[in-house]
């Protein structure tokens with residue numbers, strides 16, 4: 001039976017409609033900003049905490065739109081599945097890669113073709129973004 005990692009993550013949309021992907025230190029694949037939900041923590045609060053730690057972004061949790069739960073093989077932990085509570089979050093100001101984020105890139109519907117993507121992002125979240 002596969003082991004499950006529960007995360008909260010963002011489909012983060014910038015002022016020009018592009019979406020943000022991040023790559024963590026010592027890893028290759030780009031993925032959604034976000035991270036693990038701590039015991040007893042509401043997913044949207046986990047998301048707000050992670051976005052602040054990783055990108056210096058403060059979000060209004062009431063304005064985050066819940067898009068559903070999505071699962072895929074975990075990118076950086078072989079044998080694990082990631083289960084993601086996904087929220088659409090609009091940001092207006094600048095974002096700044098911090099903590100374990102090595103790189104953050106804004107992509108549009110066409111410009112992500114050359115990036116190595118985590119399965120969840122590649123198979124579920126970017127298709128949702130592209131269709132939207």
Ligand SMILES: Nc1nc2c([nH]c(=O)n2[C@H]2C[C@H](O)[C@@H](COP(=O)(O)OP(=O)(O)OP(=O)(O)O)O2)c(=O)[nH]1
Pocket residue numbers: 005007009024031032033034035036037073074075076077082118119120121
């Ligand atoms: N944040 C995030 N993690 C993802 C995505 N896709 C995916 O497979 N994962 C995996 C990578 C990791 O195995 C796990 C998230 O763990 P993490 O270590 O980044 O989370 P965290 O920031 O809470 O870290 P920590 O508390 O363990 O330090 O989920 C995604 O789109 N976003």
